Amino acid sequence: MAKIGVLGLQGAVREHLWAIEASGAEGTIIKRPEELADVDGLIIPGGESTAIRRLIDKYGFMEELKKFAADGKPMFGTCAGLILLANDLVGYDAPHIGVMDVKVERNSFGRQRESFEADITIAGVADNFSAVFIRAPHIVEAGENVEVLAKHNDRIVAARDGQFLGCSFHPELTDDYRLMNYFVKMVEETKSKNFA
Numbered sequence: 001m002a003k004i005g006v007l008g009l010q011g012a013v014r015e016h017l018w019a020i021e022a023s024g025a026e027g028t029i030i031k032r033p034e035e036l037a038d039v040d041g042l043i044i045p046g047g048e049s050t051a052i053r054r055l056i057d058k059y060g061f062m063e064e065l066k067k068f069a070a071d072g073k074p075m076f077g078t079c080a081g082l083i084l085l086a087n088d089l090v091g092y093d094a095p096h097i098g099v100m101d102v103k104v105e106r107n108s109f110g111r112q113r114e115s116f117e118a119d120i121t122i123a124g125v126a127d128n129f130s131a132v133f134i135r136a137p138h139i140v141e142a143g144e145n146v147e148v149l150a151k152h153n154d155r156i157v158a159a160r161d162g163q164f165l166g167c168s169f170h171p172e173l174t175d176d177y178r179l180m181n182y183f184v185k186m187v188e189e190t191k192s193k194n195f196a
Helices: 013-022 033-038 049-058 062-070 080-085 178-195
Strands: 003-007 026-030 041-044 075-078 086-089 100-105 116-122 126-133 138-142 147-152 155-161 164-167
Touching: 003 013, 003 033, 003 178, 013 026, 013 178, 026 033, 033 062, 041 080, 041 178, 049 062, 049 080, 075 080, 080 086, 080 100, 080 164, 100 155, 100 164, 116 147, 116 155, 116 178, 126 147, 126 178, 138 147, 164 178
Parallel strands: 003 026, 003 041, 041 075, 075 164, 086 100
Antiparallel strands: 100 138, 116 126, 138 155, 147 155, 155 164
């Protein structure tokens, strides 16, 4: 069984764990950098990207997160997690983890009070997925090898770049686990290749 960690610094950590377990994988909260060695995939949940970055630095996570990516293990960033994975950020000189070939703009759908739900189509996942957008970013540009999975109002809101998956919305806040199922399959496929 695949074991998937949820970076437990900020955000909807428990909801992600429930979604992982509902998708047939084992979920665990990652509180210390050395715990990354024990998981096959990692979810970076939503929250506030600059606050999460401060905690990543405070607890010495950055080097281990980059090593995790370099080792070919799948990572899934939701909302703020997408911002942390992106290799280019509008209005910023440098990315955070910077492993996904996308350019992302923060808060591009408005402030907290402008949060909304929308039905979107996610390629290979769902024709009618109810996506919850809360101070959501969006992908302004995607690299040539990036697969755009979903758009809302012509803005890219979900994409995959090899082992990296990112979305603008909060899939953990609904009972629709199809996107999490997709990530679990990514992790299982990578794990089986590594054992082949």
